[in-house]
Amino acid sequence: MYEDLKNQLYEAHLNLEKYGLVAYTSGNVSVRVGSHIIIKPSGVPYDKLKPQDMVVINMQGNVVEGDLKPSVDSATHLYLYNNLDDIGSIIHTHSPYASSFALLNQPLPVYSTAHADVFGVEIPVSPYAPVGTEAIGKAVVDVVNQARAVLLSKHGVIVMGKDIQEAIRNAIFLEEVAKTAYFARTMGNPEPLDKEEAKRLFEFHHKSYGQKK
Numbered sequence: 001m002y003e004d005l006k007n008q009l010y011e012a013h014l015n016l017e018k019y020g021l022v023a024y025t026s027g028n029v030s031v032r033v034g035s036h037i038i039i040k041p042s043g044v045p046y047d048k049l050k051p052q053d054m055v056v057i058n059m060q061g062n063v064v065e066g067d068l069k070p071s072v073d074s075a076t077h078l079y080l081y082n083n084l085d086d087i088g089s090i091i092h093t094h095s096p097y098a099s100s101f102a103l104l105n106q107p108l109p110v111y112s113t114a115h116a117d118v119f120g121v122e123i124p125v126s127p128y129a130p131v132g133t134e135a136i137g138k139a140v141v142d143v144v145n146q147a148r149a150v151l152l153s154k155h156g157v158i159v160m161g162k163d164i165q166e167a168i169r170n171a172i173f174l175e176e177v178a179k180t181a182y183f184a185r186t187m188g189n190p191e192p193l194d195k196e197e198a199k200r201l202f203e204f205h206h207k208s209y210g211q212k213k
């Protein structure tokens, strides 16, 4: 089932490693297709991962196809898909700069135009919740905003997108803007962008940036 999407999901995991967002087995990516979710198998190191290892589960979390156990974060992904209609793909990482804000319970303000372009608003922090249940999903839904990215207290990050490509872009840019914020804070006291300017940049970026017609 879903061979092409499994290949895309496999490539997405390799991208997480390529951009330094994960290490060894940390992190995971899923994609929604109809009433199924395809997600990374639990505990498989990235250099051992294969497209055919991706696990297909239904919206109740039961394995529909796959020889390996699905990610330990499957309940979190499922809760988010069941409560946020606009998302088609979810990425969880421990990317170091964004996760540092999560460990400090510090939201990530809109310090840069790049942050405004991609996310538009501050990245919130969700309260600590134990791994392996839908508790993380509930905590994320309680705080998630238009940014579709949340810093998980004491843990890491969750980003979402309408598809795998958008989720990957969001995961990469979250770490990028967190890195810039980290350095700015070590050198001084950066001020967030004006909210209206951030809104204008977000709207331009999402409507006109790149090759959009």
Ligand SMILES: O=C(CO)[C@@H](O)[C@@H](O)COP(=O)(O)O
Residues within 6 Å of the ligand: 025, 026, 027, 028, 040, 041, 042, 043, 044, 070, 071, 072, 073, 092, 131, 132, 156
């Ligand atoms: O952080 C956690 C749990 O959220 C890690 O164990 C997670 O990144 C990787 O778990 P999986 O290998 O996807 O089961």
